[in-house]
Amino acid sequence: MHLSERVARLGTETAFAVSAEAAAYAAQGNRVYPFHLGDLNLPTPPNIVEAAVRAMRDGKTGYCSNYGLPALREAVADDVNRSHGTAYTMANVVVEPGGKPTIGKLIQAVMDPGDEVLYPNPGYPIYESQVEFHGGRAVPYAYREGPDGFVIDLDGLEAAVTPRTRLLILNDLQNPTGAEARPDELQRLADLAERHDLLLLCDEAYFDIRYAGRSASPASLPGMQERCLLLYTFSKRYAMTGWRLGAAVGPAPLVDVIAKLNVNDESCTNHFVQYGGLEALTGDQSGHRGILRELQCRRDTAVSLLGAIDGVRCHRPEVTFYLFPNVTELMARKGMTDYSQFRVACLEQTGVSFCTRLHFGRPGEGEGERYIRLAYSGIGVEGIEEGLERFRRFAEA
Numbered sequence: 166m167h168l169s170e171r172v173a174r175l176g177t178e179t180a181f182a183v184s185a186e187a188a189a190y191a192a193q194g195n196r197v198y199p200f201h202l203g204d205l206n207l208p209t210p211p212n213i214v215e216a217a218v219r220a221m222r223d224g225k226t227g228y229c230s231n232y233g234l235p236a237l238r239e240a241v242a243d244d245v246n247r248s249h250g251t252a253y254t255m256a257n258v259v260v261e262p263g264g265k266p267t268i269g270k271l272i273q274a275v276m277d278p279g280d281e282v283l284y285p286n287p288g289y290p291i292y293e294s295q296v297e298f299h300g301g302r303a304v305p306y307a308y309r310e311g312p313d314g315f316v317i318d319l320d321g322l323e324a325a326v327t328p329r330t331r332l333l334i335l336n337d338l339q340n341p342t343g344a345e346a347r348p349d350e351l352q353r354l355a356d357l358a359e360r361h362d363l364l365l366l367c368d369e370a371y372f373d374i375r376y377a378g379r380s381a382s383p384a385s386l387p388g389m390q391e392r393c394l395l396l397y398t399f400s401k402r403y404a405m406t407g408w409r410l411g412a413a414v415g416p417a418p419l420v421d422v423i424a425k426l427n428v429n430d431e432s433c434t435n436h437f438v439q440y441g442g443l444e445a446l447t448g449d450q451s452g453h454r455g456i457l458r459e460l461q462c463r464r465d466t467a468v469s470l471l472g473a474i475d476g477v478r479c480h481r482p483e484v485t486f487y488l489f490p491n492v493t494e495l496m497a498r499k500g501m502t503d504y505s506q507f508r509v510a511c512l513e514q515t516g517v518s519f520c521t522r523l524h525f526g527r528p529g530e531g532e533g534e535r536y537i538r539l540a541y542s543g544i545g546v547e548g549i550e551e552g553l554e555r556f557r558r559f560a561e562a
Contacts, residue, residue, distance in 0.1 A: 171300070174297040198516050199544055213405070233259060233412070274423060337367070341520070352386065367382055410442045511556065
């Protein structure tokens with residue numbers, strides 16, 4: 166069978182490979198503590214479920230507009246305007262089957278073969294995969310660990326811009342590091358985009374998963390609303406990962422192209438699911454608040470336990486549901502230099518399953534520190550306590 170050359174350039178979401186290994190280990194009768202996948206083991210709030218069920222019973226089971234339901238588009242625009250101080254309207258919103266499709270569709274809309282796209286590394290692996298699959302050149306920029314957490318290497322990012330750079334992908338409130346940019350950093354990114362005439366893909370999947378403070382966006386800065394396309398999703402905020410519902414929010418000409426791609430790819434986003442999304446934004450918010458309370462409790466438990474392990478350094482991010490502890494000293498003490506060796510040994514000896522730095526892009530030249538990523542979205546407090554106690558014994562053995 167002949168396969169196209171571009172298929173060889175297509176990557177994957179590597180956390181799913183770790184998930185398969187963990188499932189195989191569990192199938193042998195072993196207990197697994199699942200810190201590897203950014204899914205939630207919390208239920209979607211019942212008012213959202215009921216709205217979708219009601220829509221099905223009311224016959225909302227056929228095609229709908231490739232742009233999405235008008236009422237939902239208006240609700241998304243209103244929600245973004247409240248949090249961002251922007252002036253979006255329904256014309257700036259196109260509904261998508263999840264947040265992820267916005268990545269590939271924007272790349273198709275603005276990038277020609279050979280063009281360059283800046284993407285975060287470590288970062289979500291689908292950015293690099295989509296750029297290379299569509300014939301572009303994926304150019305990484307780095308995050309560095311500071312005393313209070315992780316920050317973008319802004320000097321390195323700016324040095325990577327060339328005349329072929331078309332797009333800068335920014336995942337502030339970041340997976341996997343939990344980093345968020347300071348106001349001066351966001352302003353510098355905005356200045357860079359204006360100076361080099363760049364578009365920004367602002368992946369804001371975790372914009373509303375925060376425990377203190379207030380999230381910010383480059384789109385809120387003067388002149389940036391026309392340079393930013395926001396990746397908006399219901400998945401994390403309302404525990405709707407499997408519903409596959411999101412939106413792209415940005416300049417109307419880009420929204421129109423993405424809507425045209427929708428026709429070619431999937432016709433429209435699932436009809437009755439959109440009524441669940443409408444209820445999520447306009448109905449009772451106590452479910453979302455409950456999700457945040459539970460996630461915050463899990464975060465505090467995990468950070469406290471990790472901080473007590475010799476050879477582990479872990480920051481306490483106020484956003485996302487990820488921790489990115491530094492395990493350089495621990496791996497050295499155990500005589501391990503290979504990430505896979507460390508990860509598999511931990512799984513087999515403790516049942517604790519996690520991703521490593523390697524699952525979020527190729528390490529840069531001279532990158533000597535070692536990191537793992539723990540997601541606490543899919544494991545409760547009791548499991549966190551038991552799993553990280555086993556991890557501590559493994560670490561100190």
